[in-house]
Amino acid sequence: MDSVLPVVWFVVIAVLWTGYLFLEGFDLGVGMHMLVSARSEQDRRVMLNTIGPVWDGNEVWLLTAGGATFAAFPSWYASLLSTLYLPIVLLLVALIVRAVAIEFAGKVDDRRWRRVWDTAMGLGSFVAAFCVGAALSLTTTGLPLDANGDRVGGPFVWATWQAVLGGLAVVGFSLAHASTYLALKTDGPVRVRAGRFSARIAPIALLPIVGWVVELQLRRGTAVTWLLVAVAAAAAAGGWVAATRRHEGRAFLGYGVFLVLGVAALFGAAFPLVLPSTLSAAWSLTVWNASSSAYTLGVMSVVAAFGVPLVLLYQGWSYWVFRRRISPAAIPAAH
Amino acid sequence: MDVVAIARWQFGITTVYHFLLVPLTIGLGPALVFMQWRWVRTGDDRWYRMTRFWGKVYLVNFIMGVATGIVQEFQFGLAWSEYSRFVGDVFGAPLAMEALLAFFVESTFLGLWIFGWQRLPKRLHLLTLAMAAGASVLSAYFIIVANSWMQHPVGVALVHGRPRMTDVWAVLTNNTALVAFSHTIAGSAGVAGGFLLGIGWYQLWKRRSLGIDELDADGRVVPGEDPAQPGRDRLDHRVWINTLRVGAVVAILGFGAVAVTGDAQGKLLFQQQPLKMASAEAACETGTSFSVLAVGDVSSASCANVTNLIEIPFVLSFLANGDFSTPVKGVNELIPQYQRAYGSTLPTGSIYGSRSGATIDYQPDMTVTYWGFRIMIGFGGIAAFAAAVALWLTRKGTVPRSKRLMQLAVFGILAPFGANAAGWIFTEMGRQPFVVAPNPTGVDGVSLFTAAAVSPGVTAGELITSLATFAALYGVLLVVEVFLLVRVIRGGVAAVVPELDAPPPTDREDDVLAFAY
Numbered sequence: 001m002d003s004v005l006p007v008v009w010f011v012v013i014a015v016l017w018t019g020y021l022f023l024e025g026f027d028l029g030v031g032m033h034m035l036v037s038a039r040s041e042q043d044r045r046v047m048l049n050t051i052g053p054v055w056d057g058n059e060v061w062l063l064t065a066g067g068a069t070f071a072a073f074p075s076w077y078a079s080l081l082s083t084l085y086l087p088i089v090l091l092l093v094a095l096i097v098r099a100v101a102i103e104f105a106g107k108v109d110d111r112r113w114r115r116v117w118d119t120a121m122g123l124g125s126f127v128a129a130f131c132v133g134a135a136l137s138l139t140t141t142g143l144p145l146d147a148n149g150d151r152v153g154g155p156f157v158w159a160t161w162q163a164v165l166g167g168l169a170v171v172g173f174s175l176a177h178a179s180t181y182l183a184l185k186t187d188g189p190v191r192v193r194a195g196r197f198s199a200r201i202a203p204i205a206l207l208p209i210v211g212w213v214v215e216l217q218l219r220r221g222t223a224v225t226w227l228l229v230a231v232a233a234a235a236a237a238g239g240w241v242a243a244t245r246r247h248e249g250r251a252f253l254g255y256g257v258f259l260v261l262g263v264a265a266l267f268g269a270a271f272p273l274v275l276p277s278t279l280s281a282a283w284s285l286t287v288w289n290a291s292s293s294a295y296t297l298g299v300m301s302v303v304a305a306f307g308v309p310l311v312l313l314y315q316g317w318s319y320w321v322f323r324r325r326i327s328p329a330a331i332p333a334a335h
Numbered sequence: 336m337d338v339v340a341i342a343r344w345q346f347g348i349t350t351v352y353h354f355l356l357v358p359l360t361i362g363l364g365p366a367l368v369f370m371q372w373r374w375v376r377t378g379d380d381r382w383y384r385m386t387r388f389w390g391k392v393y394l395v396n397f398i399m400g401v402a403t404g405i406v407q408e409f410q411f412g413l414a415w416s417e418y419s420r421f422v423g424d425v426f427g428a429p430l431a432m433e434a435l436l437a438f439f440v441e442s443t444f445l446g447l448w449i450f451g452w453q454r455l456p457k458r459l460h461l462l463t464l465a466m467a468a469g470a471s472v473l474s475a476y477f478i479i480v481a482n483s484w485m486q487h488p489v490g491v492a493l494v495h496g497r498p499r500m501t502d503v504w505a506v507l508t509n510n511t512a513l514v515a516f517s518h519t520i521a522g523s524a525g526v527a528g529g530f531l532l533g534i535g536w537y538q539l540w541k542r543r544s545l546g547i548d549e550l551d552a553d554g555r556v557v558p559g560e561d562p563a564q565p566g567r568d569r570l571d572h573r574v575w576i577n578t579l580r581v582g583a584v585v586a587i588l589g590f591g592a593v594a595v596t597g598d599a600q601g602k603l604l605f606q607q608q609p610l611k612m613a614s615a616e617a618a619c620e621t622g623t624s625f626s627v628l629a630v631g632d633v634s635s636a637s638c639a640n641v642t643n644l645i646e647i648p649f650v651l652s653f654l655a656n657g658d659f660s661t662p663v664k665g666v667n668e669l670i671p672q673y674q675r676a677y678g679s680t681l682p683t684g685s686i687y688g689s690r691s692g693a694t695i696d697y698q699p700d701m702t703v704t705y706w707g708f709r710i711m712i713g714f715g716g717i718a719a720f721a722a723a724v725a726l727w728l729t730r731k732g733t734v735p736r737s738k739r740l741m742q743l744a745v746f747g748i749l750a751p752f753g754a755n756a757a758g759w760i761f762t763e764m765g766r767q768p769f770v771v772a773p774n775p776t777g778v779d780g781v782s783l784f785t786a787a788a789v790s791p792g793v794t795a796g797e798l799i800t801s802l803a804t805f806a807a808l809y810g811v812l813l814v815v816e817v818f819l820l821v822r823v824i825r826g827g828v829a830a831v832v833p834e835l836d837a838p839p840p841t842d843r844e845d846d847v848l849a850f851a852y
Contacts, residue, residue, distance in 0.1 A: 067431035074423020081412030082790035150792035
């Protein structure tokens with residue numbers, strides 16, 4: 001059991017990140033589309049209300065990934081966050097700005113007020129997506145850690161091309177994912193434009209994440225993870241074909257499956273390293289040397305075995321309750 | 336500036352700010368459930384209006400708690416990586432449980448509640464609110480379990496110099512956690528009660544000053560209505576007098592519970608962290624006397640310049656032990672004990688950085704602990720007394736016309752917030768110089784100096800950057816939050832129940848959202 005539980009928890013963390021990227025992926029993308037695709041205030045309101053009831057629950061996947069990493073792999077939590085100090089602070093600022101922007105935008109019925117918060121929502125979403133991607137990418141490529149897991153070098157040693165690639169990967173994926181989500185969840189002009197985006201621009205937006213996945217596979221991939229990549233690629237291609245034919249549900253599914261399998265391939269290739277040290281392989285954090293005790297992992301396994309299915313159940317129910325498309329006519333006057 | 340000092344300021348500012356928002360959420364949630372439950376049960380419109388109005392206040396405040404709470408989940412790893420490594424095996428678990436078992440429920444069901452008006456059946460809709468409000472309370476429990484472990488480590492064994500969890504049940508039922516949790520929940524009820532009371536008072540005063548409500552010969556209220564203003568009808572009077580009374584009762588009960596739980600907590604603290612309590616009481620010398628007023632340099636580490644002007648004999652013994660004779664150990668006796676037990680200088684090592692070998696100052700900042708403790712109790716007591724007076728003054732159905740009294744009631748909203756903040760500042764700063772205080776009776780050897788807890792790889796420049804960023808952002812958000820709250824409160828019921836402004840068209844399409852951002 002002692003050697004199995006850390007692996008189980010590595011999988012749990014991977015699942016939490018997958019859930020986060022899948023769910024908040026379209027939230028962040030919707031935020032960005034409010035800046036890039038919306039043509040009117042009404043468009044932006046339609047977009048915002050597709051995620052209105054669910055965005056906060058989606059963001060908890062990130063908090064849970066953070067808390068679970070702290071509980072199961074304290075050294076991973078400590079080294080990753082302290083080493084990426086400034087980018088994580090930037091991520092937190094972006095998430096704060098975004099959260100209040102969503103809630104405050106509709107609280108005053110004034111065009112300028114709305115505009116300010118809608119812009120904050122768009123920029124916050126972009127910065128948050130970029131920082132999440134950069135941090136995850138650096139988790140797979142490694143950071144200059146010493147024997148204690150602390151950063152060697154200045155506050156900006158993380159500024160590498162891999163960080164940029166990872167950042168663009170999550171930004172691009174979120175835009176693509178949100179376009180199929182909006183096509184599925186809205187009616188009217190937003191639906192038409194989102195459908196067009198999912199067919200024409202989304203494949204290009206997916207290139208950075210493909211680049212990140214393939215680059216990691218070339219270095220660390222195994223037969224299993226390559227298989228995942230192949231199926232993921234097929235799903236993306238299927239999603240794209242569906243998008244060109246305006247099969248909105250299938251397009252959403254295709255890009256979604258692509259993400260799930262792509263992230264699985266990333267974590268699979270990274271295993272058993274959770275945070276490599278670029279200075280010495282002996283200082284890398286692994287599933288084995290970064291994990292909590294078997295007792296703690298056992299306790300947390302019981303909690304997760306009970307909690308995670310429950311979360312899926314009631315979050316799924318909330319999507320069911322709000323399953324209707326949002327059309328411009330459905331938006332009431334502000335109050 | 337020393338990195339430890341900057342990191343502590345950052346944690347202090349972000350956490351105290353977060354906890355200005357959280358008690359209102361925790362306390363208002365159950366009050367809101369009560370209002371909506373009354374509406375579902377009786378169909379009385381006044382409860383519907385109260386639910387809508389307080390629901391909006393709740394949401395503006397809730398989102399700020401969510402936003403600032405994100406920082407809390409990650410800042411242990413950011414600036415306190417050595418702390419995270421040291422405590423991770425035990426401290427991370429309640430944090431993860433909080434996210435998985437409380438945050439998910441809270442956020443998902445609140446989303447269902449906000450957008451679920453007219454979409455969910457009434458009872459189910461009420462249940463979603465109850466789930467969200469219950470999850471807020473549950474999250475308070477988990478985070479207090481985590482904090483209490485820092486105050487009183489239990490359920491662990493020391494393995495390779497670090498605590499390893501051996502008994503999760505002991506961690507979850509830590510007596511420190513149980514009293515702190517009940518104390519915090521009671522304090523949150525006090526905050527919400529004061530809020531309801533103050534706003535109810537303001538709205539009733541407004542109705543009186545506009546001449547809508549009059550008094551009869553006995554001084555009893557005669558509610559009126561102003562047809563020119565939507566929402567200012569007779570029912571509106573019931574809304575606010577009910578709000579006021581619910582608030583006053585919640586505040587009195589809350590602060591009563593605060594006193595009971597606080598007494599239990601104090602007795603526990605005298606055993607578990609004697610130096611914290613000795614500082615809180617400016618008890619320099621061992622004895623039985625309780626200090627009412629201490630003057631001089633109460634922040635002096637040596638106690639040399641502290642003079643207790645007014646002391647009441649035997650009371651300190653009673654607070655600590657429940658009798659009048661057992662002497663309570665003073666600071667001057669405790670510090671040498673701590674020095675013998677935990678050393679008088681910090682060890683040498685990379686995690687201590689330039690702090691290696693420095694002298695350990697075991698004296699918590701006495702100004703903060705002494706006055707923090709008194710502000711907490713003073714503000715709480717004043718608020719409870721004011722709530723009782725308010726109930727009496729409004730026994731005939733409305734408030735006096737005095738503008739001064741109204742302003743007092745509105746600014747009185749701040750007192751319970753102050754009491755909560757002072758309590759946390761006291762208990763956190765009173766734990767210094769430890770971040771994990773040693774348990775004098777339980778597990779051996781588990782403690783961590785704050786000086787050993789910061790991230791060794793993070794520079795002072797990074798810390799200052801983030802501290803300045805968070806301080807500026809939180810400052811701006813405070814202005815926006817207060818602006819929005821004042822707007823909602825001034826707008827009264829009409830602004831949140833649009834049907835009052837313009838009745839919904841009967842041909843309204845079924846799929847128009849009842850609520851939209």
